[in-house]
Amino acid sequence: MNRRQVEHGTVLDAIGNTPLIRVDGIWVKLEFLNPSGSIKARIAKYMIERAEAEGLLKPGDTIVEASSGNTGNALSMVAAVKGYRMLVVMPNGMSPERAAISRAFGAQVMTLGDFQVNDALAKARELGAQDGYFAPQQFDSEWNVEENRTWLGPEVLRQLPDGVLPDAVVGGVGTGGTIVGVGQAFRAVNPSCRVVAVEPNESCTLMCGEVGRHLIEGIADGFVPGIIARHRGEVDEMVAVDSEQAIAEMRRLAREFGLFVGPSSGAHLIAARELRERYPDAENVVTFFCDEGEKYLAEYYLD
Ligand code: PMP
Numbered sequence: 001m002n003r004r005q006v007e008h009g010t011v012l013d014a015i016g017n018t019p020l021i022r023v024d025g026i027w028v029k030l031e032f033l034n035p036s037g038s039i040k041a042r043i044a045k046y047m048i049e050r051a052e053a054e055g056l057l058k059p060g061d062t063i064v065e066a067s068s069g070n071t072g073n074a075l076s077m078v079a080a081v082k083g084y085r086m087l088v089v090m091p092n093g094m095s096p097e098r099a100a101i102s103r104a105f106g107a108q109v110m111t112l113g114d115f116q117v118n119d120a121l122a123k124a125r126e127l128g129a130q131d132g133y134f135a136p137q138q139f140d141s142e143w144n145v146e147e148n149r150t151w152l153g154p155e156v157l158r159q160l161p162d163g164v165l166p167d168a169v170v171g172g173v174g175t176g177g178t179i180v181g182v183g184q185a186f187r188a189v190n191p192s193c194r195v196v197a198v199e200p201n202e203s204c205t206l207m208c209g210e211v212g213r214h215l216i217e218g219i220a221d222g223f224v225p226g227i228i229a230r231h232r233g234e235v236d237e238m239v240a241v242d243s244e245q246a247i248a249e250m251r252r253l254a255r256e257f258g259l260f261v262g263p264s265s266g267a268h269l270i271a272a273r274e275l276r277e278r279y280p281d282a283e284n285v286v287t288f289f290c291d292e293g294e295k296y297l298a299e300y301y302l303d
Helices: 040-053 070-082 096-104 118-128 142-159 177-189 226-234 243-257 263-278 294-301
Strands: 020-023 026-029 062-066 085-090 108-111 168-172 194-200 237-241 285-288
Touching: 026 142, 026 263, 040 070, 040 142, 062 070, 062 118, 070 085, 070 096, 085 096, 085 118, 096 108, 096 294, 142 177, 142 226, 168 177, 168 263, 177 194, 177 226, 177 285, 194 263, 237 243, 237 263, 243 263, 243 294, 263 285
Parallel strands: 026 285, 062 085, 085 108, 168 194, 168 285, 194 237
Antiparallel strands: 020 026
């Protein structure tokens, strides 16, 4: 469905069909234009509708998910539209805007643990096992990979010019769902397409087993997600990006291209350009600008 043709549906029908544009010679999918302001609207809708279809989620149930931000916001939006109760479990120390957005959608927000999401994950899993609750578990769910393989990936392939195939997909690992699922879709049409994971230099968990404080919110949550553990063989290489450089790049995107986005978008573009320099034949590198800039106003823009 074209987003301008949504006349009789709900806001959930406006998810997807985001533009694909060229920035610095990289194909960039403008996922921050999704309802709730991020790429995560897609998995939120997809996982909830799969759970409904499988009978795992029934009217009156509560959806519970550990999330430091975008997925919590997106699930809260889906829950609001569909009439479920929503509980977001967040680590302490996240910016207050994130919790406020979920609350605006009518969700309840519980905070526990420090910056790492581990305690929140355990809590969501524990509640999710109880009657009347459903926990999507984005970090482990194959439905997350499936959404990206069957929806986001094919959408990009349709938008590329006729005859153009992707040479690489570049993206930060939050759950790993985007790069693994989109990578599967791309490899189905170009088996030599490279799948490239982006990590913050300060917290290169996949590359060097380190966990540290970094500024690229939405990626590198301090552990190896189940999706990456299962699909590691599908990731060809990893690129580390400095947090400060990602922030500087994010600011440049607004100034030079009118793209008001979050830090992971800056990191993705830096990593994608770096990849093109290393592989001059890779003309068609695809990446994603995952979330919008408003959420980061207080942190990075009010100076
Ligand atoms: N960027 C942002 C801003 C995100 O919120 C996320 C998801 N948490 C990602 C990148 C990474 O996506 P994925 O979970 O599919 O690895």
